[in-house]
Amino acid sequence: MAFFRTGMLGFGGGPAVIPLLQKEVVERYQWMNDDEFGDTIALSNTMPGPIATKLAGYIGYKVGGVWGLLTALAASVIPTVLLMVLLLGVLQRYKDVPWVQNMSQTVVPVVAVMLGVLAWNFVQQSQKALGWKIAIFLIVISVLLLEVIGLHPAILIAILIAVVLIPFIKRVVSK
Amino acid sequence: MIYWQIFLAFFIPGILGYGGGPASIPLVEKEVVDRYGWMSTQEFGEVLALGNALPGPIATKMAGYVGYIEGGILGSFVGLFATIAPSLILMLGLMAILFKYKDSPEVKNISKVVKPVIAVLIGFMTVQFISESQSSLGSIQTIAIMAISYLLLEQLKVHSAFVIALALVYGAVTGI
Numbered sequence: 001m002a003f004f005r006t007g008m009l010g011f012g013g014g015p016a017v018i019p020l021l022q023k024e025v026v027e028r029y030q031w032m033n034d035d036e037f038g039d040t041i042a043l044s045n046t047m048p049g050p051i052a053t054k055l056a057g058y059i060g061y062k063v064g065g066v067w068g069l070l071t072a073l074a075a076s077v078i079p080t081v082l083l084m085v086l087l088l089g090v091l092q093r094y095k096d097v098p099w100v101q102n103m104s105q106t107v108v109p110v111v112a113v114m115l116g117v118l119a120w121n122f123v124q125q126s127q128k129a130l131g132w133k134i135a136i137f138l139i140v141i142s143v144l145l146l147e148v149i150g151l152h153p154a155i156l157i158a159i160l161i162a163v164v165l166i167p168f169i170k171r172v173v174s175k
Numbered sequence: 176m177i178y179w180q181i182f183l184a185f186f187i188p189g190i191l192g193y194g195g196g197p198a199s200i201p202l203v204e205k206e207v208v209d210r211y212g213w214m215s216t217q218e219f220g221e222v223l224a225l226g227n228a229l230p231g232p233i234a235t236k237m238a239g240y241v242g243y244i245e246g247g248i249l250g251s252f253v254g255l256f257a258t259i260a261p262s263l264i265l266m267l268g269l270m271a272i273l274f275k276y277k278d279s280p281e282v283k284n285i286s287k288v289v290k291p292v293i294a295v296l297i298g299f300m301t302v303q304f305i306s307e308s309q310s311s312l313g314s315i316q317t318i319a320i321m322a323i324s325y326l327l328l329e330q331l332k333v334h335s336a337f338v339i340a341l342a343l344v345y346g347a348v349t350g351i
Contacts, residue, residue, distance in 0.1 A: 043270070045286055049189045049262025050199065052232035057263040058270070073263075076232065077255060081239030083229055085251070088222065088240060099347045105311045106346030107224040108217060109320040110339055112304035114227060115297055117329060118197055122294035129287040138291035146295060153202060153296055157191045157289055164284045 021055060031063050052076055177246050178253045180211060185238045185257035190265075192234070193289040199234050199258075201296030203241075213245055216307050228336040234258055320345075 018041065025031050032040070044054040053073060060072025094100045126135040145151045184206035192199025200223065207213050214222070226236045235258055242254025308317045320342065327333040327341075 044266060047262055047266045047269075048191055048193050049265075050192070050232050050234035050258060053235060053259045054263055054266050057259070058266055061267060069263075073259060077235045077239065077259070080229055080232070080236050081243075081251065081255070084222075084226060084236045084240045085243050087229070088225060091221065091225075102349060103343045103346035104217065104221045105308070106316075106320060106349070107339060107342045108220045108304055108308040109312070109317050110324045110342045111220045111224045111227070112301050112308060113321050113324045113328060114335060115200075115301040115304060117325075119294050119297035119301055122198075122290050122297060126287065126290040126294060129290065135291055138288065139295055142292045142295040146292075147299060153205060153292065154187050154191050157193070157292055160288045160292065161285055164288055 018051070018055070021052075021059075025059055031059060178250060181242050181246055181250050181253045182257045184211060185242070185254045186261060189234070189258040190261050191289075193286040193293070197233060197297075198289075198293045200237070201293065201300050203234070203237055204300060205296075207241055213241060216303055217311070220304055220307065224339050224342075228339040 022034075022037055026034055026037050040055065040058060044051055044058065047054060053076065056072040056076045057069050060068040060070070062068070064071065091100065091104070123135070123139070126138070129135075130138070142156060145156055146153055185203065187206060188199035188202035192202055204219055208216055208219050222237065222240060226233050226240070229236065235255055238254035238258040239251045243251035246253060305317065305321070308320075312320070324338050324342065327338050328335060
């Protein structure tokens, strides 16, 4: 129930779900206290992939084992996917009607604005975390590698992760 | 074969998308539009707009939908599995170690160094969408719709689902 509600009410992608989840998990059902919940968020932030499903899976597992995990995942994922398939299915069927076509064209600039704002958020976050110098340096390098040279982003991200993690792994292994 | 492609298309964004669901959007676009050609940029835009207007995590909505279009219900399941399972298993498996090293600077740094790359990827997606819209609607309409939606979304803090609905209505009315 906790994850169904947050899944259905969390408009605006995974991170929007976090405060709602906190309400359910900490205040309503008291599966965790605030500190534990904070730690869990921090840790799932250091892991790759969508945040909402990592949280659902982990909390579900803690509370109800493997079945808890599956229940939490199903509740946060399946209802919204079904809605999406249904709505887009209807849209696809009337694709060739001119006014429907026009609808899908006018929504493109709105998406562009949302993406632009999102991109700027990431720039600000990197500036806060790394400072302007390193952030701009990394941005310029990424533009060059990704768009001018055409490197696949997965390779660039993997290299960056490796560079950051090498000293950490060395330290852990040598202990 | 198609299931393997669906798996790969969502496994890579799932495992490299640091910074939550939205960070994996440009990576998904790279796979779905550029590599496999399952959708055009505009179709991807529709899916993204609708995904944004609907509730719930964005990454799984994309994966479930694209998987369904390409491979039916099983495809949808494969897309979801590839998005969710690797990062979740990693998290559950590493929880003990992570708790021990959660204050270690390197572990925290991972998501920091990846953020500028994600910013660039989303930035280029923005440009792509603008030029797409400019060629179908013309510059004036594109700029007007962008300006209005920016005002509504960022200045007046109107909910994105509402702004998208407004754009759809406008498109329907002008298209008749």
